[in-house]
Amino acid sequence: MKKTLAFLPLLLLLIAFKPAERPATPPEIPADVQVLLDKHGCAACHSMTRKLVGPLWTDIAAKKYSAKRIAQLVAKPEPSNWPGYVPMAAQKVPKADMDKIANWLANLKP
Numbered sequence: 773m774k775k776t777l778a779f780l781p782l783l784l785l786l787i788a789f790k791p792a793e794r795p796a797t798p799p800e801i802p803a804d805v806q807v808l809l810d811k812h813g814c815a816a817c818h819s820m821t822r823k824l825v826g827p828l829w830t831d832i833a834a835k836k837y838s839a840k841r842i843a844q845l846v847a848k849p850e851p852s853n854w855p856g857y858v859p860m861a862a863q864k865v866p867k868a869d870m871d872k873i874a875n876w877l878a879n880l881k882p
């Protein structure tokens with residue numbers, strides 16, 4: 773019993789430090805949204821963890837666009853919003869799919 777108790781402070785220490793050891797995990801992309809990002813090629817240029825050709829999803833989310841505005845910008849990009857990036861070509865995405873992507877992105881916590 774005494775021996776077991778001796779481990780208690782160690783255990784508490786481990787628990788206390790566990791979150792700090794873990795790197796900040798980026799939010800997960802819901803599976804149904806991921807399917808659309810793959811299907812429409814968005815995932816080739818945008819990611820949650822690495823800056824690719826386009827900005828991170830979380831960096832876009834930080835701009836606090838409405839879903840409607842996101843759909844507009846995807847259909848008619850405004851490259852001046854992203855200095856230092858190559859301009860994104862206009863993306864043709866069926867409305868239902870675009871609404872789903874835009875709603876996800878508009879509610880994504882940066």
Ligand code: HEC
Binds near residue numbers: 809816818825849863
């Ligand atoms: C060939 C690479 C490429 C692909 C494919 C691509 N993007 Fe982009 N995207 C970019 C780049 C580069 C930027 C930043 C420059 C710009 O907005 O023109 C960007 C910017 C954006 C923005 C921010 C617009 C703004 O004005 O702030 C959104 C939203 C976005 N992309 C969504 C999408 C979605 C959704 C898809 C898939 C349908 C997609 N992108 C496909 C490269 C890409």
